[in-house]
Amino acid sequence: MTASASQGASSISSSSIKRDASEMNNMVTMTTRLDANATVRGRRRPPLSRRQRGNLSTLLSRRSPFSNETGSLAIGEFEPSAAPSVDGVARSSLRDARILVVGAGGLGCEILKDLAMCDGIFVDIVVMDLDTIDVTNLNRQFLFRSKDVGDSKAAVAAKFINQRCPWMNVVPYHGKIQDKDASFYRQFKVVISGLDNVEARSITSENPIPTLLLPNRWLNGMINNLVEFDDDGDPLPETIIPLIDGGTEGFSGQSRLILPRITSCFECSLDAFAPSAAVPLCTIAETPRIPEHCIAYAYVLQWPREFPDRKLDADSSGDMKWVYERALERAEKFGIGGVTYMLTLGVVKNIIPAVASTNAIVSAVCVNEAMKALSFCSQSLNTYMMYMGSEGIYSHTFVYEQKQNCPVCTTTTHHMSVSSIMTLNSLLQQLCDGEFRLKAPSVTSSMKTLYMRKPVALEKVTRVNLDKPLKDLMTSGEELVVTDPVFPDTSLRLVVKFTDVDE
């Protein structure tokens, strides 16, 4: 014991609580002897925990030398509200602002909580997610409990927030973002996107490269499309909905602010998400070397052979055990070590490690930007912040430049030079593999529909064009209109020139 003990110690017993067996919580009494000189001296200051701190309303009611219009990316002018009132009446304009949260997973749960904890100034939220709750979500998606496994993420998250924070009105939508059209998206003052950066993807023999980022690109395209222009061709400010996007992987993540048609957009940075190099099928089939090759063999080649009528369900432990056992057999045959069930899951589902802390950081940065973009009470992120936490902390805030000829946020016509005997099919393939990274393009020329994926009848009629050389379908220098599921309601204008034809 140290000297202070002699001045007299008082014993404080904090008590606690026992939970019964059925309860989740286990809090147990803990008794600690502490030296508390304060009580000896007889007079106590009020506890630090009782000190009155300002809150968000304080910020909103006071002028700032760093309000939004002073920043390098100004959105609006800050008007301090009247003295903050307890019930928030003075901030009615902010309370009317409806906010869309896309994704109710690791980022979404955090985003909803962060919005609810803005001193009641945000109320109307819509949250969308097509997923249901899995047990592996519970280490970070803190609005879910094990009893919720199998239920809709959006519904459970909304219910939790509305319950704990009765002033909130969170409306869930359990479904795909593509289900909704422009009129739906137009109602929001800001959109916060916390989607997984990699689409639910399974590598199959016909689709060996995972399709990346489809929902992010679709949403980005949609929000960019909502922008209307005045007669001079300038975007109308009231049609610009700030899109705030976050993503994480392990201990790293990024948050960014997209002002459609003003800053760079998601599509501008597509190159930053390089698709991972696919392992050639011949390696998988003939010369496996590492455990991943054996696992790929089991689910890409063996599964369809064994179960031609049933798709592999990566969420079924039965299916995954089967894949694991086949992979193990193959590995043993070739003397390759390291096939585990955990690795099998990781490879088949392309699992990206995820932890609570990173989600918390990225989401809070996003919601802070949403708060500022709506209230103008401080400057805005210009435009991209990255956070890397595995070797010390490296975080960097910088302007992500708009891509010169971004197919989404610029109105550029793209040019391509190809051989006139190239088939339409090869051209479409090039659009998928090349810089545009399309998913399922359809093409029309000014004269006719060259290839349309939907409706089925049209697909049937136009399918014959796929194998035709381009010269039979169009003239050199003609402008084609390309549509694709990654660009909602918008299209890519593509001028195709033949390299082997003189004009």
Added chain:
Amino acid sequence: MATDDKYDRQLRLWGASGQRALGNTLVVLVGTSACGTETLKNLVLPGVGSILVVDDDDDVDGAVTTRARTELTDSLSKFASPASNFFLPPPPSSSSSRCVRNDDGDGDDGNSPRPASNAARVCALLTELNPDVVGHHLAAPSLEDLDYDSFLATLANDQPPPPPPSSSSSSSSSSSSFSSTTMTPRTVLVVSADQPSTVFLPLSRACHRRSTPLIVVRSYGLLGYVRVQTPMPYHPVIEARPSHRLPDLRLSSWPIFDGLADVLSSSTDLDDVTDTRDRSHAPFVVVLLQALDKWRRRRGGGRGVGECDDDDDDDAAAPPANVGRRQRHPETGAEKEEFRSIVRDMARDLNHEMNFKEALQEAHLIWADGRISEDVRAVLDRVDEGSFLRAAVKSDMDVDGGVEGGGGEAGEGRPSYGGFEIPPRVLQFQLLVLALKRFLKANDDYPPLEGTIPDMTSDTARYVALQEAYRRQAERDRSAIREIAKSLLDECERQSSGCDLRIAMPTDDEVQTFCKNSRYLRILETRPLFAEYELQDPASPVVASLASTLPSTSASHNIDAIQSDARDDLLATTMDPHETDPVQTPMLWWIALRACDAFYDRHQHYPGKHDQELALEADANEVYWCMVQIAGSMGLTESDFIKEHLLDRVRGKDLAREVVRYDEAEIHNIAAVVGGVASQEAVKLITGQYVPVDDTYVYNGIASTAGVYRF
């Protein structure tokens, strides 16, 4: 679902050993503000062993029975009014709860139920997140007057806490499970949330003395920071998990190890292979080594390029006489280019021979030095056998874990600060580092082989054989390390004269992890937090004692050196203003925050308490004055950047006005950012994996910029 392990997504980051470390840790939270509860949320979710929430609270005793426990959770699950802390419901409105404050703190009239303490309520809502986590809470009368030293000593005890008061009727069943949890040795990590210096400085000293990691987290308006204080003597990192690892192929060592030599000698000269498939499926390692052989023959003995083909015969049985000249690797730019052209010439069709293409890309591995790096060398230099042997032997004085006894050298004018006990984790690290040092001495500075090779174009048989050769050699190296470690322990045993050792032989898994990562060993050692505040006064006893405890290999560390180190570090950071908007450089805002703390010390409240314009402006003037003082005491007044943006009265005052505007506001978003950062750092400190920040992360939520500084 395909797995029922809720921790699957994080196990892929820190593995089972990291998860075990988490499960054995008690996290103590001092303060229940939002940045503290957010920090704990992100530690409860991944399954930290237990938490202890401490706060001061005067109208509470928190004696809650089992029945009331359920009521408590129910009453907490619905917040009465908007808040900024998701785990601390706003206090019940005054009409529903009558708070009678008694000066002696225990005048319970028995009838009116008192509200649960902040600590109790936070603990209830946090532990509800994860049934694996045990929650404790403690309401202290004052956080400023706690004796944190004895407090930490109590926590470190392995004994189960005394049985709960009899107020609980159903204690027997769960109390046994509780004791089993606490019987396992646990480590303690302390988080200080939103506390003034009157709390975090004593806490910092106690943690320093007790060799306990401390994280200080603060949210203040749109600003926040996280500060890490590593436990004494330092925080060792075995699994740094760097994002890029250079393959450990040892192609530049001479002689290459036997297994690899065997692979090479059993490979046919690729020039003689006619089968295209055979040629294009030889691993690039073989291509490179054969190319190296050609290069050496070209160089060696002055023989011309044309003659090298004649040498095939003496190739297999390399005579010892050749060793000297064949050690050479391409070194100069010209030599490297020459080597690459040999590889290019060996290929017949670079577009179809992927292995030759890979060999070209990976040619640098032929001259990459596989020996231990300077960084690791610096780590090795920090550990010596003598002090390890002393620390490993449990002395009688240590048994009580007494503060004074730990160093074993008390009474040399070295008061409390020197007497920490080296934690077992550090001892184990030192044992393995010492084994590594001996291993390096015997192996020309080459560390144990990692034993894994990257995927490369190859047929299965040759790849598997190559992998096997590396694996075997790694195993040999590993058992060598194990043997050395054993003999070191034997030496400890001999010196202990019968006393127990404070260290046991690491498991095979631990040795393997160490060997695999020996190229990336790290030591993190932050300047203690209290030192920053007290170093500025050379008369302070802290300065003297700190100078004597800062681990150093020589006695050259003195106060001047410490101070000038600190200042140089800081000055250097002011050379790096934020590119888009220099005024958003977090360092400026850090100084503004320090000024708010100074304001608090003078007034017992933070600036901006009163709304009137005149009052705000008066506070801003005082805060600005504090900022100038602090910049001066940090030695920054000569920095052009500080002159331009802080000492310039117009600009500097704007910084002051902004922080005065905040009135120490708790903005949830900021609390969540710094809470997220703090929990990530906590995970690194607890698991010993990844590299914690050194030492402060400052987040500026005005323009969302951030910086890392050493203070």
